[in-house]
Amino acid sequence: RSRYHLLLRTTKRLLSMPETLPSKLTIPGGYEAVFDCCKRRFFIAPSFEIYNGVAGLFDYGPVMTAMKANFVGEWRRHFVINESMVEIETTAVTPEEVFKTSGHVEKFADVMTRDKKTGECFRVDKLLEEYCDKKLNDPKVKLSDDEKRRLQEVHVTADGKPPNELWEIMKELAVKSPKGNELEEPFPFNLMFATQIGPDGHAAGYLRPELAQGIFMNFKRILEFNNNKMPIAGACIGAAYRNEIAPRGGLARVREFHLAEIEHFVDPDNKNHPRYSSVVDCEFYLWPRGLQEELKEPVVMKIGDAVKDGIIANETLAYFVARTGLFLKKIGARYLRFRQHRSKEMAHYACDCWDAELLTAAGWLECVGIADRSCFDLEHHARRTKVDLNARETLKQPIDKEILERKIQKAPFSKTFKQASKKVEAYLMEALTDCDCEELDKKLTADGESTLDIDGEKYVLKREMIVFKKVMKRIQDRVYTPNVIEPSFGIGRILWSILEQNFAVRGDQKVEKGTAQRCYFTLPAVLAPFKAMICPLMGKEFMMAHVYDIAQQLSAAGITFKVDDSTNATVGKRYARTDELAIPFTITVDHKTEEDQTVTVRERDSMEQVRMPKSELAGTIIQFSLHNITWEDVTKKYPKQEQKEEGK
Numbered sequence: 001r002s003r004y005h006l007l008l009r010t011t012k013r014l015l016s017m018p019e020t021l022p023s024k025l026t027i028p029g030g031y032e033a034v035f036d037c038c039k040r041r042f043f044i045a046p047s048f049e050i051y052n053g054v055a056g057l058f059d060y061g062p063v064m065t066a067m068k069a070n071f072v073g074e075w076r077r078h079f080v081i082n083e084s085m086v087e088i089e090t091t092a093v094t095p096e097e098v099f100k101t102s103g104h105v106e107k108f109a110d111v112m113t114r115d116k117k118t119g120e121c122f123r124v125d126k127l128l129e130e131y132c133d134k135k136l137n138d139p140k141v142k143l144s145d146d147e148k149r150r151l152q153e154v155h156v157t158a159d160g161k162p163p164n165e166l167w168e169i170m171k172e173l174a175v176k177s178p179k180g181n182e183l184e185e186p187f188p189f190n191l192m193f194a195t196q197i198g199p200d201g202h203a204a205g206y207l208r209p210e211l212a213q214g215i216f217m218n219f220k221r222i223l224e225f226n227n228n229k230m231p232i233a234g235a236c237i238g239a240a241y242r243n244e245i246a247p248r249g250g251l252a253r254v255r256e257f258h259l260a261e262i263e264h265f266v267d268p269d270n271k272n273h274p275r276y277s278s279v280v281d282c283e284f285y286l287w288p289r290g291l292q293e294e295l296k297e298p299v300v301m302k303i304g305d306a307v308k309d310g311i312i313a314n315e316t317l318a319y320f321v322a323r324t325g326l327f328l329k330k331i332g333a334r335y336l337r338f339r340q341h342r343s344k345e346m347a348h349y350a351c352d353c354w355d356a357e358l359l360t361a362a363g364w365l366e367c368v369g370i371a372d373r374s375c376f377d378l379e380h381h382a383r384r385t386k387v388d389l390n391a392r393e394t395l396k397q398p399i400d401k402e403i404l405e406r407k408i409q410k411a412p413f414s415k416t417f418k419q420a421s422k423k424v425e426a427y428l429m430e431a432l433t434d435c436d437c438e439e440l441d442k443k444l445t446a447d448g449e450s451t452l453d454i455d456g457e458k459y460v461l462k463r464e465m466i467v468f469k470k471v472m473k474r475i476q477d478r479v480y481t482p483n484v485i486e487p488s489f490g491i492g493r494i495l496w497s498i499l500e501q502n503f504a505v506r507g508d509q510k511v512e513k514g515t516a517q518r519c520y521f522t523l524p525a526v527l528a529p530f531k532a533m534i535c536p537l538m539g540k541e542f543m544m545a546h547v548y549d550i551a552q553q554l555s556a557a558g559i560t561f562k563v564d565d566s567t568n569a570t571v572g573k574r575y576a577r578t579d580e581l582a583i584p585f586t587i588t589v590d591h592k593t594e595e596d597q598t599v600t601v602r603e604r605d606s607m608e609q610v611r612m613p614k615s616e617l618a619g620t621i622i623q624f625s626l627h628n629i630t631w632e633d634v635t636k637k638y639p640k641q642e643q644k645e646e647g648k
Contacts, residue, residue: 021285021298021337024363028505028519029512031361035250037519038064038499041580044251056247056255058492063581066529066560067495068258071331072237074526075260075489078327085233085262086222090214092239093197096204098213101384102377103349108209109188111163112245113170115177116184122177123245124166124186125158131175133363152295160345163187191242207241211261212486216377219265219389219482230391230482231316233264249362251492260489264316265391265482268375271314279322280304285337286311298337311340313352317372320487324356324368330627331527332498335359339366349376358497367493375481382481383431393478404434405469413465420459427454428466441468498523502582520579522605525625532561532621533578537590539567546589550599550614557618579604585621600641603631610638 027034038044042061046053060068080087099105111124132155135141136148143151154169161169163186169175170183177183197203208214215222215234226232237260247253280303287298288311303312303322312318321338328336341353349371356368382389406429414421432440443450444463452459499521505511506518525531534550536543547563554561562583564574571588578586588600592611599617602609608631612620623629 017283017285017300018335021335022359025335025359025361025500027361027500027503031249031500033511033519034361034500034503037503037580038250043067043499056244056253058251058254063529064495067523067527068491070527070529071491071495072260074331075237075327078330079262079323079487080235083233085235086225087235087237088215088218088222089238090211090218090236092208092241093195093205094208094213095197096206097384098217098381099192099206101380102213103380104192104206104209105190107347108192109190110245111161111166111186112189113186114184115179115181117181118177118179120177120179121245122183124163124170125161126246128158128166128169128173128175129155129363131173149295156292156295157342160342189245191244193241193243209240209242210488211236211238211240211259212263212373212377212488215261215263216381216389219378220387223265223391228392230393231264231266233262235260235262237261249360249365249496251496252360252362252365254492257493258491260491262320262485262487263373264320264485264487266316266485267391267393268480268483271316271483271485273316273319276315276319279319279326280307282322282325284322284325287337287339289340289342292339292342298339312354313372316485317352317354317370320370320485321354321356324370324487324489328356328358328368328494330524331494332502332522332524333358333494334501337364338370339364347371349373358494358501360497360500365493365497366490367497368487368489370485370487373484373486375483377484379433379481386426386430389481390479391482393480395476395478398474398476400472401475402470403473404437405471406437407467407469409465409467412462416462416465417459420457423454424452424459424461427452428461437468498527518576518579520576520604521582523582523584525584525621526627528582528584530560530562530581530583531625532559532585532587532617533574533581533583534561534563534587535571535574535578535589536565536567537571537588539565542594543589546593546599546614550587550589550617553614553618554621557622559618559621575602575607584624587617601634601638603634606631608635609641610635611641612638 041063043063044058045061047057047059048054076087079085096105099108113122113124113127114120115122132151135143136151136155154173158166158169166186170186175183192209193207195205195207197205215236218234222234223230223232238258239256240259241256244253244255247255251257282303283300284303285298286301286306291297291299301311303318306312307315307318312321325336325338335358337357339355339357341350341355346353351372351374353369353371355366356370357364358367359365378389381387408425408428413425417424428437440450440461444461444466449460449462452461502522504520504522506520511517532554534547536547544565547565551561551563562581564578566574575586582604584604586602586604588602590600593599593614597614598611599614600609601612601617601620620629620634624631624634
């Protein structure tokens with residue numbers, strides 16, 4: 001079979017979509033059953049559990065640690081290697097000055113309220129969303145069409161509204177705390193963890209809430225590493241910290257988490273992408289801001305059409321939307337949509353932003369943010385530090401360009417500013433853009449003076465101290481501040497959402513809330529924590545010798561596996577335990593193995609079994625994990641093994 005046909009089949013599978021998108025995920029036994037299984041099988045554990053734990057902090061057990069490693073490995077292959085990105089690792093402790101310049105100290109906040117009686121804190125937008133959900137889905141509550149529409153509107157638009165508007169909505173809907181108590185007036189709460197750097201306590205800092213600033217700090221080095229060629233992307237994987245108001249939902253909202261971020265630096269005058277043509281026909285559920293404001297549902301749309309119709313701002317942003325969608329589907333996402341941020345909702349640094357949202361039992365959860373950050377960060381850091389963070393392009397043909405010349409009039413300037421002259425001159429010559437200078441020139445002409453705020457100090461600039469003049473200049477090199485397209489992946493959120501979407505139960509058994517017998521996770525092999533479980537039918541010496549031999553083969557091929565040699569348990573029970581760990585293959589060593597060097601291989605989802613030579617195990621598992629073959633291909637190649645299982 002040709003590589004082309006394999007690729008075509010894989011792409012078709014990844015692009016398959018459900019016919020409709022529900023508002024919440026239906027899980028056998030509910031969210032509690034997933035959490036119970038994950039806690040019982042040590043996917044995760046509440047941190048410091050023997051001390052009663054701390055809300056919003058979780059430890060990863062061996063299963064989730066392996067899943068995270070597989071996620072990171074596939075993410076690197078899909079993005080870093082495929083796109084020739086520069087991956088770096090940066091520090092989490094960040095000086096306060098960096099986040100002041102980026103705007104995080106002032107604006108990185110959620111709106112909070114408190115229960116007046118208990119003091120319990122709530123994030124207001126989530127409180128309103130849950131209130132609207134409850135009212136809209138309660139059959140006992142009779143609502144008029146206008147009341148339904150108002151609740152739907154609040155549910156869609158609560159995120160991003162300022163505290164005063166949220167307070168008016170809370171009063172309008174008479175929203176109370178979950179315990180029925182009155183709530184305080186909302187106020188902004190900064191989500192960053194503050195710290196002190198050094199023993200004297202004079203250097204303030206924060207634990208990073210995102211990875212982006214570390215990449216921006218290294219932009220010049222990244223550009224130089226790429227021989228000063230644009231476009232170029234920096235990538236980073238690491239821990240981030242947010243002091244969440246009300247952590248909940250497993251790994252959905254926690255205070256310490258891992259991100260995988262990309263900062264793709266691009267020419268602001270050319271946001272086309274050389275590989276854009278490879279994704280134009282990819283279809284996804286898109287929810288543009290216009291449909292949200294009209295309270296309409298997401299629609300299936302081709303990426304190419306979304307760009308052509310001006311729904312997605314540019315090719316590079318659209319390319320990363322599509323590549324993100326393909327990646328999420330590859331690692332097991334079944335229900336996925338892309339939601340565009342509304343104008344009032346966007347972060348202070350963004351000019352367009354799309355969230356990749358995955359469906360969970362609690363509703364749709366933002367898992368990846370894909371933002372066009374324009375030149376906000378580089379421009380502000382350059383202005384603050386006086387460091388050149390521009391890119392340069394040698395023009396094929398020199399051009400004559402009108403530029404704004406700035407000329408300091410030394411005598412009145414130095415006489416007025418004295419020792420501060422160099423500081424004020426540097427601000428006027430380097431920190432201000434041409435647009436800033438044009439506005440300043442107008443003010444000086446109209447008022448005769450203008451007050452400059454430089455690092456918190458005020459300086460009065462007079463008309464006679466500076467001259468602005470437009471002149472024509474021959475340009476050999478074009479200098480510009482790159483724009484940034486940023487996909488930011490919340491690893492824990494993605495893994496948790498995919499676990500919920502791939503949770504299943506064998507047979508038609510009745511499942512009670514919080515419990516599920518014969519449960520399993522239908523994770524694709526690429527994400528599964530271990531690719532195989534090796535089970536000896538009995539504990540006989542010759543069988544254990546074969547187990548050891550297979551283990552050596554898999555280990556040498558870099559395939560992760562476990563061994564279940566608890567032969568006091570039936571094979572069916574061991575299969576069930578293996579399924580709970582999302583392991584796609586169980587390899588059983590039996591008496592026949594000694595005779596012909598073959599083993600039984602059982603596939604998790606179908607529970608079908610084939611007989612396969614030991615020597616072909618590693619190659620088959622690798623090809624299956626890479627999506628080069630399917631289980632159907634395996635059953636065509638090897639004879640089926642009929643065996644009745646418990647629960648089948």
